[in-house]
Amino acid sequence: MSFGRATIAGAGLAGLSAAVWLRRAGLSVTIADAAPQAGGRCRSYHDPQLGLTIDNGNHLVLSGNPAVARFRAAIGATAPLAGPAHADFPFFDRADGARWAVRINDGRVPWWTLRASRRVPGTRATDYLSLARLLRPRGGRIDALVHPAGPVWSKLIEPVLLAALNTAPAESSDRLAAAVLRETIARGGLATRPRIARPDLSAAFIDPALVWLAGQGSPVTLGRRLRAIRLEGDRATALDWGDGPQSVAPDEAIVLAVPPWVATALLPEIDAPDMFRSIVNGHFALPPPDGAPAMLGLLGGTAEWLFAFPDRLSVTVSAADRLLGMDREALARIFWADICHALDISAPMPAWQIVKEKRATFAATPDQDRRRPPAATRWRNLFLAGDWTDTGLPATIEGALRSGEAAARLAGGREAR
Structure with missing residues (x-):
């Protein structure tokens, strides 16, 4: 079905991504968010206790994240994503005062594992075969695939996967771990360099998106919560924003880019993570x-x-x-x-x-991963976006942006990736 307009509920990164790609494809876009600011969890604010502008969380991206690059190019973002020239990851162990750095070489062939100066101290090259095993998931827990012990695990794999999955790695989904490693370490250091927004997340992602959308005639409305969706047959036919049902036009797509607990309250039929x-x-x-x-x-x-x-x-x-x-x-x-x-x-x-x-x-466990829904729903004009949908990645900035792209593709966005 071809759509000429789209209404997006949610102005986090997923909703903003869908809005940008749908607008670039020529659709008329309306976007609203219940919060007083856009960005969802990816936002910055002035904290009076510190007297500084801080990010809601210390989110980082990696140099090889393609959706990040596409989104920032589309909105003309100029605030830098800063980071080292190479994939060097320094560590400090408070228990014994040891300091070292894992230094991944730029190319795909992982010769860094052959150099003691680039590895975790006290490890051998063969100890890193567990990384290769993690690239062949079986659809279960990580601890069924590799033994969660030893210095490579405790001083490299565990801290990196804990940050990426936000779940104890041993109990996490091997599918999600494989996706992270496949797009980073397996592609070499040039794709694995950490990048941090400077001066903050809003400047790097949110503010330029809001400016771009406003310039395209699609400003974001804040403080407007979607209360209910009327569903009839295979279509969403009306939206209620708190001032009564408003009919959905025949050529209008709806993108629901809200947290999973909000999505399931609006659409009790769908599955979604609940831990x-x-x-x-x-x-x-x-x-x-x-x-x-x-x-x-x-x-x-x-x-x-x-x-x-x-x-x-x-x-x-x-x-x-x-x-x-x-x-x-x-x-x-x-x-x-x-x-x-x-x-x-x-x-x-x-x-x-x-x-x-x-x-x-x-929670990035196998059971919760299986609960993630696709962007498409059984209602032909209603689509889902969010890092909790089935992007194949854990809940990351990259995953959120890809989910917006997926929803935009389904709604007929010709330029959606």
Whole structure:
């Protein structure tokens, strides 16, 4: 079916991606979000406690993420995604004070595993065969595919997959782990370089998308929540935004780009993930010391990754359900101790902020992965978008953008990838 217009509920990255590609394809696009700001979990805001603009979470992308590149090119984003020239990942282990870096070579042939100076200390090249086994998923848990023990696991595979999947790697889906590795390490270092939004996520993704859409006659309406969808036969026939049902035109596509719990409330017939994992971030208003790496993996403490921004230090903990009930100041002090050890500094704790995202992502287990629906629904004018749909990837920026592309393709967007 060919559509001439589209209405999109949700202005997170998935909804913005669908809107951009549908508008580029020539459709008239209307987009609205229930929140007071666009971006969903990928947003930035001024925090008065810090006196700084911070991101809601320390999200990063990788240099080989194709949907990220397509989206930013389409909206003319110029704020940089900064990162190292090569895929170098420094680590610090608080337990023994050890420091090292995993340095992945640029090309596809993984000769970095043959160089002791590029590997996890104390490992052999043969220890990395587990990475190859992870590329051949069986549709089950990771711990059924590889033994979750040893230095390669604990000092490389586990921290990297925990960050990517936001779920304890041993219990996570081997299909999702394979997808991550296939698009990163298996393609070599040039595709695996970490990229962090500078100065912030909104500048890199959200603000230029909003400006582009407004310039195309499709500004985003905020504070407008979709309350109900009327379904008749194989079509969505009306939308209720709180002021009564509004008929859906015969040539109008509907893209539902909302969180899974909202989608299932509106469409009880669909399957969707119903278990989630949290992320906790700590932000500290202290510029990094000279020589601090932009991103540092932390082992042996509570914080897992340390990010050095020009005006602040930030840490992230994935699958952080155990931390949700902790006192915020006590947690900040634990994080600050981790930072001081990692950067070898001694300083009183500066102004701080703790951000807890209770339902940051779906749990990346095999069972939850199987609950992810496709973009198409049984209603021919109604489509789904979101990192929780079946993108083949875990809940990431790249996955969210691809889901928007998929919904746009189904709605007839000629330029949708």
